[in-house]
Amino acid sequence: MSYDQDLFAGTAAYYARYRPPYPAAAIACLVDGFRLGAATPVLDLGCGTGQLAVPLAGAGCRVWAVDPDPDMIAEGSTLLPPDLPGQVRWVTARSEDLRATDLPPLRLCTMGASFHWMDRDAVLAFLDTVVEPGGGIALLSGSASIFSRSDGLEGAWLEVTREVVTEFLGPRRRAGSGTYSHPKRSHEQVLASSAFGAVEAHRFTTTRPLSVDAVIGQQLSTSYASPTQLGDRLPDFRRELARRLEAIVPPGGFPTVEHTDVILARRGGGEAG
Template sequence: MTSTPSYTPEELFVSTAPYYAAFRPRYAPEFYTLLVDRFGLDGTQRALDLGAGPGIIALDLAPHVDEVIAVEPEKGMLEEGRHLAAEHDITNIAWREGDSTTLPAMDVGPVLLTLMGASYHWMDRERVAQDLDRIIEPGGAIVLASGGAPGDLEPAPWRQVVDDVRTRYLGPQRRAGSGTYAHPKERHQDVLARSPFSHVDTTRWDHTLTRTVDEVIGWVFSLSYSSPAQLGDQKDAFERDLRAALLAFAPADRFDEVIRTEAIIATRP
């Protein structure tokens, strides 16, 4: 049943965009409160959201700063972000096509904070930290937001159901583009400790999220390694089989999971 990839990398991420915006868990409100308190955000600062996706961070940060520059390589993600910003009447986000490799030539100007939401692992982490040293203002920081490193939390039991069905369709490895993905072995904190931003603090907040089967399926389609583009013409069959397996596991249509927001804040010593 395993399918053969027949998509471009751009199609891979574009196909996740509407699911990403609707079904990815948001970061804890306490994360933004921490940034406001620690960096004195008062609506006058500039921030960079690098690898912004559809603006999960940018949209929530925008009320606290003067401008957010949201840099994202995929046009579909940028379009989704612009749509969400307009829907919420948020006008201080500059949506720009680019990525960590094009950043040095983009002239984004000085920023107090550079935030990355579960995107740093895709980058040349040491080089990016060096590049950011040129644009982050004194007293500023690199801020990484994520759900924590793989293995930090015990996965919810229903996750195994998702993994079993996904493996039947896509194989046991997580695909990334036309290849596969493996999370870097060295933690972000250790990479940053060797960078100009070598003072590193980590803060975590946990809460329980309850999803319906429709929300679980939407979340699965938001992942690059189980996106609609990955599944191709097997998407409908995959969704049907996944729905049946999940409801057999939890007939009450209630899927609880502990969701973590991990904030890694790296500043210059």
């Protein structure tokens, strides 16, 4: 599947407000693993509203943040702190449409919960032309999807939310104008057949309470339950999900475990430089 603009149509404001941030330890893993620092060039593909681009800019990197959805780019550009002027270049484009001349030699390309939407082999072949020796790729999972295959989330609200989403949108997971099928090859298998075959994996776990509003907002930030998918049923969806969640929410919100998986991939067996 290609990571096209309509996948997340209507979600940008929810994405910016409700998507869980990547843990500081996961960001530090990238910074330390690839020795990122002042003005290090980094490409963030499928950047959304800057969940990776903004903290990497805060670490001193010079970030090219690329997403096909202009609303994501517009929303993300408003979230960059004023003390980081010029640290992020926001670009509306599909990953498959980038050219080597659009970018400097890169230390790192990051993809946060976006690689599965792309033509992965083609993207890796392109990155082989722009990532410098000693550089590499970092893939980070998200933890907003209730349909995660990697146990990205744990919480009492999940079953209720799945039920309501299925009742309103059907049993097939939606994605833009079609439905979603998980890639048959794992990211690790795809990387193994690329120039970036030296792979290591890390998992970071955080716990935080989620309010009813936060659970609903997370769903509206997704490709499968976006405002565009729901259409004129959006108000009914919000009311019904809120009603069922409020019946079970404990004081202080739903205790929720969020797992973030990080895959670091380098050229061959080399070290990050």
